[in-house]
Amino acid sequence: MKYIFIDDEHALYKRMFxxxxxxxxxxxxxxxxxxxxxxxxxxxxxxxxxxxNRRIWLPAKMLWKPCYRLHKYNFDENEExxxxxxxxxxxxxxxxxxxxxxxxxxxxxxxxxxxxxxxSNKSAKRSIGMIPIFDYVFSFDQGDCERHxxxxxxxxxxxxxxxxxxxxxxxxxxxIGYGVGRLEILQNTFAKITAGVKGCKFYIAGVKSEEQKSxxxxxxxxxxxxxxxxxxxxxxxxxxxxxxxxxxxVSLRTCEAIAFNKKLITNNQSLLSMPFYDERxxxxxxxxxxxxxxxxxxxxxVKYEDSDYFSPLKIIEQLKAVN
Numbered sequence: 001m002k003y004i005f006i007d008d009e010h011a012l013y014k015r016m017f018x019x020x021x022x023x024x025x026x027x028x029x030x031x032x033x034x035x036x037x038x039x040x041x042x043x044x045x046x047x048x049x050x051x052x053n054r055r056i057w058l059p060a061k062m063l064w065k066p067c068y069r070l071h072k073y074n075f076d077e078n079e080e081x082x083x084x085x086x087x088x089x090x091x092x093x094x095x096x097x098x099x100x101x102x103x104x105x106x107x108x109x110x111x112x113x114x115x116x117x118x119x120s121n122k123s124a125k126r127s128i129g130m131i132p133i134f135d136y137v138f139s140f141d142q143g144d145c146e147r148h149x150x151x152x153x154x155x156x157x158x159x160x161x162x163x164x165x166x167x168x169x170x171x172x173x174x175x176i177g178y179g180v181g182r183l184e185i186l187q188n189t190f191a192k193i194t195a196g197v198k199g200c201k202f203y204i205a206g207v208k209s210e211e212q213k214s215x216x217x218x219x220x221x222x223x224x225x226x227x228x229x230x231x232x233x234x235x236x237x238x239x240x241x242x243x244x245x246x247x248x249x250v251s252l253r254t255c256e257a258i259a260f261n262k263k264l265i266t267n268n269q270s271l272l273s274m275p276f277y278d279e280r281x282x283x284x285x286x287x288x289x290x291x292x293x294x295x296x297x298x299x300x301x302v303k304y305e306d307s308d309y310f311s312p313l314k315i316i317e318q319l320k321a322v323n
Contacts, residue, residue: 001026002081003316004029007031020316026313028316031073034068035069036067044067047061061095064093065098071102071105079108081108082111082112084113085112087114090126112135113130113134115137115140119144140152140155153315154310156255157255158311160227163230163260164231165235171201171235172236173239175202179206183207187213192291193291194215194216194218203218204218204219205220238263238265239254239257239262240264243266247268248268259308261302263302265283265291265295281300
């Protein structure tokens with residue numbers, strides 16, 4: 001069995017799925033989604049520009065079909081294949097006819113979609129419409145899995161190889177994220193923590209100057225690459241996660257805490273019923289005043305039972321199990 005990933009062509013995907021492209025027990029290959037001639041790249045980028053297409057859908061996306069690499073791949077008719085797409089690759093690329101023709105020409109290939117959007121997300125409408133063409137669909141949304149018979153994943157995260165201990169990045173608690181829709185609870189949470197914990201690093205982005213309350217160890221609107229975020233998470237004692245009201249899914253903060261063996265403080269109540277919840281290293285709160293500062297300040301060795309719980313190789317294992 002060979003597994004082929006269609007490159008989703010963005011930095012977060014590369015970090016999430018890097019485990020799959022290291023030497024391991026499975027035959028896995030990544031191929032480009034497409035290769036556009038250099039002289040046409042400006043036109044291609046304009047044609048799939050997200051801001052333009054949200055206002056008015058630019059037609060004739062399949063004019064770029066000759067640039068796709070999937071149908072040009074040298075498939076061995078004596079081998080079985082699973083081709084994996086992120087649903088984001090279907091937002092502006094491929095279409096039903098292309099995929100149906102491909103399956104007709106390659107009966108030894110089955111298609112897999114990995115959904116990182118729920119059915120309620122309007123931007124996922126095009127990929128949702130293609131679901132009947134796919135042989136297997138994974139989704140992070142438990143409700144969508146139950147309603148539509150998808151295979152469930154909580155999230156995807158590969159432990160990066162480049163992180164290292166760095167005294168300049170050390171902290172007792174760490175958070176980074178946007179304040180939109182949760183600024184008040186973020187500020188209340190950080191005010192509570194910093195009242196009794198020294199050496200925190202909290203970064204809130206997208207906050208207007210008039211909304212910026214002065215709180216120790218809180219920095220507003222600081223730009224940071226995702227690689228630097230990971231380095232900060234690796235060097236903290238405790239990752240702080242604050243989700244918006246109603247959010248029940250697993251965020252990257254939870255993935256980072258488990259992968260890096262860090263304590264976790266979160267207001268995500270659904271975590272209590274998840275199989276990787278560990279009361280020794282995780283604290284779930286409803287109101288910031290409930291946060292136990294002793295839990296943060298106490299020095300303990302954190303060791304989760306499965307720090308690779310969110311590895312994308314678990315997707316490959318599930319696919320192997322159903323074959």
